[in-house]
Structure formats: structure tokens, C-alpha cells
Amino acid sequence: MTPNQGWKRFPRRLGPATVLALASAAMLGACVRRPAEPTWAKFGGDPGRGAVLVGRFSCGACHQIAGVQNANGQVGPPLSTFASRTMIAGVLPNTPENLVRWLRHPQSIVPGNAMPDVGLSDLQARDIAAYLYRDR
Amino acid sequence: MAGRAREAIERFFSSPLGPLAWLFGIACGLGAVGVGALVVIEGGLFNATASTPHIAAVGLAAHTAFVRSVEVRARNIKAPTPFAASQVMAGFHDYDASCVACHGAPGVSNAAWAHAMTPPPPYLEDAARRWRPRELYWIVGQGVKMTAMPAWAEVRSDGEVWNLVAFLEALPYLSASDYARMRAKAKPASGGQAAPPLPS
Numbered sequence: 567m568t569p570n571q572g573w574k575r576f577p578r579r580l581g582p583a584t585v586l587a588l589a590s591a592a593m594l595g596a597c598v599r600r601p602a603e604p605t606w607a608k609f610g611g612d613p614g615r616g617a618v619l620v621g622r623f624s625c626g627a628c629h630q631i632a633g634v635q636n637a638n639g640q641v642g643p644p645l646s647t648f649a650s651r652t653m654i655a656g657v658l659p660n661t662p663e664n665l666v667r668w669l670r671h672p673q674s675i676v677p678g679n680a681m682p683d684v685g686l687s688d689l690q691a692r693d694i695a696a697y698l699y700r701d702r
Numbered sequence: 703m704a705g706r707a708r709e710a711i712e713r714f715f716s717s718p719l720g721p722l723a724w725l726f727g728i729a730c731g732l733g734a735v736g737v738g739a740l741v742v743i744e745g746g747l748f749n750a751t752a753s754t755p756h757i758a759a760v761g762l763a764a765h766t767a768f769v770r771s772v773e774v775r776a777r778n779i780k781a782p783t784p785f786a787a788s789q790v791m792a793g794f795h796d797y798d799a800s801c802v803a804c805h806g807a808p809g810v811s812n813a814a815w816a817h818a819m820t821p822p823p824p825y826l827e828d829a830a831r832r833w834r835p836r837e838l839y840w841i842v843g844q845g846v847k848m849t850a851m852p853a854w855a856e857v858r859s860d861g862e863v864w865n866l867v868a869f870l871e872a873l874p875y876l877s878a879s880d881y882a883r884m885r886a887k888a889k890p891a892s893g894g895q896a897a898p899p900l901p902s
Contacts, residue, residue, distance in 0.1 A: 621755050621822060623817055626824075627826075628825055628827060628828070635765075636761075639825075639828060641827040673878075682810050685811060
């Protein structure tokens with residue numbers, strides 16, 4: 567045994583298990599976090615306008631939304647921590663663009679579900695999405 | 703300590719000016735409230751537009767007053783439950799003709815102009831879980847001031863109001879497809895005017 571071979575005890579490359587573990591940790595981190603800032607700049611919604619629209623369209627009659635008056639509905643899921651939700655309506659991954667699609671056309675995404683197409687414009691849907699994703 | 707406090711109170715009320723000063727204070731307080739109310743009303747400080755939502759405190763006060771008003775006034779009404787299926791169907795026809803524009807239905811949006819109302823009329827999917835039948839009867843029949851909710855008892859018979867309550871009681875059990883099916887069944891027979899004969 568030649569002297570000074572202690573370095574051999576350190577792995578020279580990452581084993582497949584380590585790579586997998588690190589990758590899953592990174593992916594988990596990516597899922598839990600909100601989309602990166604550049605996406606939000608282009609997204610174009612305004613949470614302040616969204617708050618008003620949430621009232622106008624009576625979202626709170628069916629959904630519980632913290633910070634919106636009388637928004638204590640128990641027809642659909644609560645929306646107070648929507649940013650950390652994984653799926654929208656159980657079928658769409660929770661991304662801002664998917665949320666806009668869902669808000670505008672819930673009946674074409676899940677036909678026959680209780681949430682109506684209320685006729686939101688693209689901008690109105692973005693405003694409401696921005697409100698649901700707002701920092702709390 | 704308590705003795706000294708009592709002494710002070712006694713001295714206050716036994717002095718010739720004590721009770722008068724007390725009354726004067728109350729009168730001043732009431733006067734200030736009155737002047738304040740007059741300034742808000744006459745000065746146009748209350749924003750009566752429907753384009754702006756209620757200030758949070760006003761909205762909370764108005765809504766709480768409404769809820770308590772209904773609870774108290776509907777207390778002694780006896781609801782003729784259980785409702786018959788024919789009542790639910792009659793209520794559905796009336797609801798679909800007269801209520802859906804403001805309140806929507808499962809999978810059905812309310813009218814675009816209903817989004818322009820303040821307060822916005824709520825969807826009623828879970829109204830039966832929020833209110834007792836007698837309270838729904840009171841709200842539907844007597845309406846709600848300053849919300850645009852009409853007093854339907856003025857233009858409907860007592861039985862017709864109960865039919866609407868029967869439908870509201872059934873609403874939590876209706877899916878969007880159920881509602882669409884009921885609509886499809888009602889449309890061809892209705893001929894645009896009278897409600898079709900009710901299936902039992």
C-alpha cells in the first residue's frame with residue numbers, strides 16, 4: 567500500500583443515487599417555489615384590480631378567500647393559500663398561464679363542473695390570478 | 703380604595719352641579735354624533751355609487767345587520783318541510799326564469815350586468831347550508847333593502863315562495879349537468895311563456 571492515498575476515500579464522481587437525490591431535491595424546491603420573477607413581469611396581472619374583481623364576480627360565494635369580505639363559500643376549494651396548490655381543479659398543473667385558462671374557461675376544461683364561465687377577459691383573469699398568487 | 707371611589711361618586715352626585723354636568727356631557731356627545739352624521743349625509747361623504755365596493759367597516763356592518771335582521775324576524779315561521787319533488791320542480795322553473803340572471807346556477811354564470819352591482823348578488827349553491835328554510839323564505843319573500851333583492855312575496859303567492867325555498871334546499875345536491883338536464887327538459891315544453899306541466 568503506497569502512502570498518502572487518503573483521497574481515494576473521497577468519491578471522485580457522484581454516484582447515481584446521489585445525483586438522483588440532489589435532482590429530486592432541486593425539483594421539489596422548484597415545485598414549491600413560485601415561478602421566477604421574469605415570468606411575473608410579463609404576466610401582466612394586477613393584484614389590486616384582482617381583489618376588486620374577486621368581489622364583483624362573487625367568487626367568495628363558493629370559495630373561502632382570506633382578506634375578501636364574506637368570501638366564506640364552501641362549494642369549491644378554499645383559495646387562501648392558492649400559491650402553494652399543486653393542481654388546479656385536479657387536472658391542470660398550477661402555473662400562472664394554466665390558472666388564467668382555468669379562470670376563463672372552467673367549463674371547457676372540466677365540462678359539467680359547478681364553476682361557470684363567467685366571461686372574464688384575459689386581463690381580468692390575469693388580475694385575479696395575480697391576486698390569488700399574491701404574497702401574503 | 704373602593705371607599706374613596708364611592709366617596710368621590712357620592713360627592714359628584716350630591717354636589718348641586720353634578721347630575722347637570724353629567725347630563726350636559728351626554729347631550730354634547732349625542733350632539734357631536736348628530737353633527738357628524740349630518741356632515742356625512744349632507745356633505746355627500748357617503749359614496750353611493752355601485753362602481754365602488756363598500757368600505758370594509760360599512761360592508762361588515764350592513765351584512766351583519768342583514769343576517770341578524772333575518773334571523774330575528776324569521777324566528778317564528780314554521781317551514782312546511784319536507785318539500786315535495788313537485789315543489790322543487792316548480793321552484794326550479796321560477797328560479798330559472800327570475801333568479802338566474804342575478805344569482806347564476808351550478809355551471810351557469812349570472813348576467814354580465816350582475817357583476818356591476820354592489821353588493822354583487824351571490825351564487826346560491828350553498829345558501830341552504832347557510833340559512834334555515836324559514837330564513838330563506840323570509841329573504842326571498844321580503845327581499846333585502848339596498849341590495850336590489852326584490853320582495854318576491856309582493857308578486858308571488860305564498861306557495862310559490864315556498865317552492866323557491868324547496869328548490870334552494872335541493873340546490874346543494876344538483877350538479878351542473880343536473881341543472882343543464884332540467885333546463886333542457888323544460889325548454890321544449892315551455893313555448894316561451896307558461897311553465898311546463900311539472901313531472902312528479
